Amino acid sequence: MLASQAIKRIFHRSWKPLVRFNHGKAPTAIESIKKRIEDIPIENYRNFSIVAHIDHGKSTLSDRLLELTGVIQSGGNKQVLDRLEVERERGITVKAQTCTMFYHDKRYGKDFLIHLVDTPGHVDFRGEVSRSYASCGGALLLVDASQGVQAQTVANFYLAYSMNLKLIPVINKIDLDHADIAQAEDQIENTFELPKEDTIRVSAKTGLNVKEDLLPAIIDRIPPPTGCLDKPFRALLVDSWYDSYVGVVLLVHIVDGTxxxxxxxxxxxxxxxxxxxxxxxxxxxxxxxxxxSTGQVGYVVPGMKASKDAKIGDTLMHLGREQETEVLPGFEEPKPMVFVGAFPSDGEEFKALNDDVNRLVLNDRSVSLKRETSNALGQGWRLGFLGSLHASVFRERLENEYGSKLIITQPTVPYMIKYYDGHERLITNPDEFPDLAERRNKVQAIQEPYVEAIMTLPQEYLGNVIKLCDHNRGQQTEITYLNMTGQVMLKYDLPLGQLVEDFFGKLKSVSRGYASLDYEDIGYRDSDVVKLELLINGSSVDALAQVMHSSQVERVGRAWVKKFKEYIKAQLFEVVIQARANSKIIARETIKAKRKDVLQKLHASDISRRKKLLVKQKEGKKHLKSVGNVQINQDAYQAFLRR
Known part of the structure; x- marks a missing residue:
């Protein structure tokens, strides 16, 4: 009975909402879906994605499209394509997802097969974004009517435009009282040079104009896939995830063949x-x-066991026909750009945490993982991420989904060491940084990674943001005043090392939350960087070492020793805390030794007896200082690193 009802819904021309199909659905319902797909020619396929800044309504619009095309029931689902808990909490997309929709266009009396590829928007996941765009013929350029064009929208627009996607400008949240639709249209026309009359006004929350205007525009303006059924099979690997029952699941776009x-x-x-x-x-x-078949976007379970084998942008082809199949262009290995040391807050939990970390890495093949040992924190890992947001999301998932507790060291970026003999070395750990003697005799240059940062903000905060960028060694390359909007778009070349030092938080602070940021890697540049170490009684604390520009060393070093002093308990001997760079001590704090009153037991005695006891105490403390170890608990490191 349920299967027959599902079939009626599928073929009903008014196309009412379908039941939500899962594994275990009636075989006749699946056969009906297959039959309907077979009856739709490739010229009636439409593959598209949504380009938007965070919180501009991308997930809500996706839900509305799925409801109007009958994939999900109305009102019962929210953020269907945001499957991770962290995606729902932060309002961001971390993993690319896709969903197939059937749409019957009454104007033509035809069925259309629509593939929505939901992509991440943040630059940290730019590789996934570009592969997702490669599987699409067009994109919806979504702009919030109350906020206007933001940095992330601009950056993703240029990426989509460079890949020749057909762009449809869409203004969302037109139902809000403070929506300024005319201003948003002017911004789209001036910033992206898209005709104002092509803009579609919608409310994703209420569904206003989505069915009447947006769906027909997707059919009319976005071109169908250009692949060929007669060519040898080849598919673009868009994304992947790990399933504990079937192994790695691949999200693919079939470019040619079947x-x-x-x-x-x-x-x-x-x-x-x-x-x-x-x-x-x-x-x-x-x-x-x-x-x-050609033009479709779907999933494949190939029996793959290791997520590392699923390389985004890879080409899949039929076995035995590799020679006659052209490999798809654009494949790039993901390059971690932010590295952190990770250690269990309780050393006894290392084995359990090791299992949790490896399990999470199964679902995120872009994380690099390497075991390392710290003198201060014990066994741990050196983790490499695509960016600071990627690192933050990974840690949040580890804590929320697995209940793990971590101590995370200060983030660092890779540095390129160029030697006089011509060879180069990329270092990701401050412990690997060359010492002063090596730098003088062997190293020709040290380079650090730079990014082009794109910021949009109201004009009233322009001075504050420029000061912030200059303070972080930024070089201004472009400033654009967006006409009639009161907004400014700034472009700066910034060291990536400065960006991971909570630059985004500082930007939000100086602009009262109105500024937005996006950035793109622009390569390595020569830089005067040194390693700053924290010493406890002359011994370096390896977990706290950090590489930074020489202009920051004195300020940071003084702050370090003062702050770390707060977390060290007084010992029976004097404790000296120092900051060192280039073999030179640049800051020092001293914790005085605990002093026992050795004269307390003396009631009446001569001065020589008193002096003898004091000298004996002094020699004992001197001996303790030479052989004693400062006991620093894990809470002290954790508090210092979270400062």
């Missing part, structure tokens, strides 16, 4: 061979159809 369950395929990048165990579309969950 692939079926049971087919044997190979990877262009790894050369490994697989047999397709399951294949289908996301509707919105995995719905096996047994086949994917």
């Amino acid at each position: 692939v079926r369950k049971g087919d044997k395929v190979s990877s262009a990048q790894t050369g490994k061979k697989y047999e397709i165990k399951e294949i289908g579309i996301m509707f919105p969950d995995r719905t096996p159809t047994g086949i994917l």
Whole structure:
């Protein structure tokens, strides 16, 4: 009975909402979906994504499109494509997702197959964004009517434009009382040179104009896929995730040809061979159809065991036809740009935490993982991330989803060491930084990574933001006043090391939350950087060492010793806390020794007896200082690193 009702819903021309199909759905319902897909020609396919700044309503608009096309029931689902807890809490997209929709256009009396590829927007996940855009023919350029054009929108617009996507400008939240639709339209026209008359006004929350204007615009303006059914099969790997039951699940875009369950395929990048165990579309969950053909976006279960083998941008092709299949362009290995040391807050929890970290890495192949040992914090890992947001999301997932407790060291970026003999070395750990003797005799130059930062902000905060950028060694490259909006777009070349030092938080502070930020990697540049160490009685605390520009060393060093003094308990001997850079002590604080009153037991005695006891105490403390170890508990390191 339920299966027959589902079939009626699928073929009903008014296209009422469907039941939400999951594994275990009635076989006849799946066959009906397969039949409907087979009846839709490739010229009626539409693949698109949504380009938007954070909190401009991308997830809400996705939900509304899924409701209006019958994929989910109205009102019962929120943020369907944001599957991770951290995505829902932060209002961001971390993992690329896709969903297939059926849409019957009454104007033409035809069915259309629409693939929505929901992409991350932050620069940390730019590799996933570019691969997602490569699977699309167009994109919705979504702008909040109350906030206007923001930095992330600008950066993703240029990326989408460079990939020749057909862009449809959409103004969202027009139902708000403080919405300024005319201003948003002017910004779109002036910033992106898109005609004002092409703009579509919608309210994703209420559904206003989504069905009437937006869906028809997707059909009319976004071109169909250009692949060929007759060519050898090849597919673009868009994203992947790990399933504990079936292994790695691949999200793919079929560029040419057809692939079926049971087919044997190979990877262009790894050369490994697989047999397709399951294949289908996301509707919105995995719905096996047994086949994917040219132009479609769906999932493949190849029996892959390691997430590291799923390389974003890779080309999948039929086994035995590799020679006649052209590999898709644009593949790049992800390069970690922010590194942190991670250690368990309780050393006894190392084994359990090691299992949690490795399990989470299974779902995030862009994290680099290397075991390391610290004299201060014990066994841990050196973790590499695509950016500071990526690192923050990873830690939040580890704590929320697994209940793990970590001590995270200060983030550092990779530095390029160029030697006189011509070879180069990339270092990611401050412990690997060359000492003063090596720098003088062997090192020709040290380079640090730079980014181009794009900021949009109201004009009244321009002076504060310029001061902040200059203070962080920024070099201004462009300033644009957005006409009639009171907004300014700033472009600065900034060292990545400054950016990971909570630059975004400082930017929000000086602009009272109105400024937005996006950035793009622009390579390495020569820099005068040194390693700053914290010494306790002459011994370096390796977990706290940091590489920074020489102009910051004195200020940071003085702050370090004063702050760390607060977390060290007084010992029976004197404790000296020092900051050292280039073999030179630049700051010092001293914690006086605890002093026992050795004269307390003397009631009446001569002065020589008193002096003898004091001299004996002094010699004892001197001996203790030479052989004693300062006991620093993990809470002290944790408090200092979270300062």
